[in-house]
Amino acid sequence: MASKRIIRMSDLLHTTPVFNRGYRFQWEQAQQSYVILYPEGLVRLNESATLILKQIDGKLTVHDIIQNLSAQFPDATGLDQDIVEFLKQAESRQWICLQ
Template structure:
């Protein structure tokens, strides 16, 4: 079962992974010892906010400021579950 994230959870990038802007790919990627995962634009925007200090509510508020016309709450929660399931992030 997927890990559920709540408004007060604080996601952070897991220690064996690193988020990096890859100029050659023109996108954010998640790097790990065995390779890398190319992220979509929206996934990169969410991941770069998983700083280990900001709650999910804070991430959503920031995304709403950046993308005021987007209806994104459900997508953010779903991405956090998927990213957690892949081991890219964890709860602090």
């Protein structure tokens, strides 16, 4: 059984998300949406997931991503928690790694 990595929120904010090898984020014309491509298939992404994943460049930290999206959507409440939860899910699905 794989152990689940537990990261404190304060530590998580300083991690830098990167896409794992074999997973690619791109626009898919046939799907008319952004997708995560991987050897076994693809995942069609909703608008929220797309906005978060577009921020992943291997340089921005989770904190930076939260700041960028909070500036884009100043009236959104709970955005920081939503972003963190999404990134945790993306990591658990092995789309990304939090370094």
